[in-house]
Amino acid sequence: MRRGCKRWNKNGQVTVFIIIAIVIVGLGILGYMLYPKIKSTLGIGAQSPTAYIQSCIEDNIKGAVEKISLQGGSVKPEVYYTFDDENIGYLCYTNEMYKSCVVQQPNLKQHIESEIKTDIEDEVGACFELLKDSYENRGYGVQLTEGIKRVELLPNRIISTFNYSLTLTKGSTEKYDSFAVILNNNLYELVSIANSILEWESYYGKAEINTYMYYYPNIKVVLNPRDDGTNIYVVSHRNSKELFQFASRSLVSSVGGGL
């Protein structure tokens, strides 16, 4: 009896532990899956307006930056070379042989900033409208005034500032005058290298890409010469893998036909 009792105890304990473990894991998975719903039901899902705008716009900025970076800095490049199904904008171009190219976009950094701003404009408006609706639905008095939008390429980051004025009233009043979305990105550094390559192209044609890689160990530059004399440059950051590519056609000395 004693012996049997001892035996039952051991097996029973193991079974109980296994059941408890399964229940804990099950509850964990359930909790993980239902967390967003629980969160909103409990009301803790309400982010601050600043955090909401960051999360709503960040992906749009990322998408715009990626698209623009692949197309030589423009959402819709006017003069471009099609390579791997991508329309890569010419930043320096001549249609002639043996002539140096004409820089098409001498204010490249500002042009890119302006292109990003234009590309995200609709989404920015929509995000602020959603923010307004969300607070109105929760009983806030909301006053939203549209303001100046600004995108800045800076070292290691892109800052998008929206000078929208938002006033929330529910008992007390909260006022926000500006919203900033910060994206960690190396486009500033890549564009600086691109500008230097363009200056070289406009004087001497094909750039000496190894020099850039030697002096900037984090930067990789790949040159893809095409058969009509176009050079496609891909400037990338070795760690973040972010890239900026553009086309140039300068001092073309030889073509194999089909210009």
Place this chain on the structure above:
Amino acid sequence: MNKKIVLIFVFVAFGIFLLSSVSAVCCEKTIAVSGTATRAGAFCQDVIDISSCDRSSGLRTAPTSCQSTDYCSRGTCVNSESGTCMPSPKATCQSELGGYWYNKTKTEQIPRCEMGCCIIGNGGSISRKIKCEAAASDYNADYEFSPGILDLEVCLSKLDSKKKGACVVETEQGRKCTIELGENCQSPKEFHAGLLCTAPDLGCVRTSKTMCAEGKEDVYFADSCGNPANVYDSSKATDTTYWTYIKEDSSSDLCGTGDSNINSQTCGNCNYGLGSICGKTGGKSICKDLRCTYKGVTYNHGQTWCSEPIKNFETATPGKLSYVLSCMNGEVTPTLCGNGWREELCWENSTVKYATCIANRWDFCIIQNNSKDCLNKDMRDCRVEEGTEIVDANNKEKLFIKWDGETKQEIKAACVPKYPPAFNFWNPDSTTAGSQGASNTPNGVCGRASTICTALYSQNFGLAWTPYEYECASACKSTCEGWIIGKGLCEENCFAKCPKSECYENYGTAGGKLIDGKIKKEWATQRQELCISMGDCGVKANYLDKEGYSSWKDLFIGNYTKSDLPNADAYK
């Protein structure tokens, strides 16, 4: 007298008319026109026809070259915000994007665009003054610009004179310490010049961890606050002095000075010039190897070499291209020479492991008529192909002079490209331009090796001869025409007097019957060699050794016995 003036006036006016009718039109912006090479949307392009210009919304055109216009002539677009001085026309230098246009083609003539040494924070570089100002503003740091210093080493040596030290601030959590330049550590922060944050009482302690620092090449000891201390040296792990005072990275008494210290477990004094830089391997910061191994050969960081020796391009096959390979950060990167037409080839100095692309100057080889000009290495890359010749439009052989020191000798030879160029041989009438300005088509280039060989052969069992274009043969034919008896003998005697052709064996008799003339093997071989030396011409396998779609019998057009042609069935 008056008549003369009128005539001169008429000629001048006519000349101006002619010039204006062929000279360029400057488009401020182009539009797409089918059948032209001009791309739409490009600013400031010289085009042949005004129909290529976009004339909408006030865009300008002028019947002159862009350089002669005020809106498209080259100047400099200066942008203070981005710090750029970009050569560009006024038309693209948009003021709404911050551009200000100067009518100066040499950027250095603009004071803000001059080059010099730019020191920002702990880093230095050679840049324009305007870029230095803009970058300092972007990094929110002070800058120092020294015009005229164009040597990076001299520039970086100025950094050492800037004194760094521990910058300490009291916070609720305790003393917080970072390494800063004195000028960046202002009151209420305390600055301790020349000291590390691990110096006594400055708030941080030493650890056994190592780290890389932004913009630096060495591996550093890390302190408990996450600051880099001095360069990692395992023998100094517990050395209090080494953990108290800042030691400059350029100090000559650091461990492993003069070595790259690649993968060293004891010393973090990396040397970028010798091929090492701080990097993480297996979670540990060490001097990472930047060398590359390619086909069993080790190359240092920054070294370049050719994908294959330039000599291999003397017998280049279609698709064979020349690349410069470079070793950068442990990675081998190929860069194509030229744009894929072998108009540039890789040249290498194997002693210093340096390679670069040089022009393949083949364009004007074929028109050289003497060995001195043909082999002038300062002007072109050609060679003399002896035993064969180029013919003119009338199929007449072109003379070739061989210079042997002072003596001249007329020989049978042609000047051909030393490195046969590539072109769109599959599109034989497309434009092909060479590195020296010649413009041609694949048909045109390959066609220079073509010739006509008039061969005699018998027909109808030797009763008639055809073709008769060859002068002497025609004469023989007329002589013997109408002969009923002894016609064969007449022809035999007559043709025996005709000069021997270089391209075919004369006919003869065998068993009392006339036999066919046939192509001379030596001649045919020489023509084949001439043909393939012109470029991607003739019968060749491609660079993957895949056969072409024409054999020699397809290229030797006419009536002849195919078995007489060397390699008649070869497709490569």
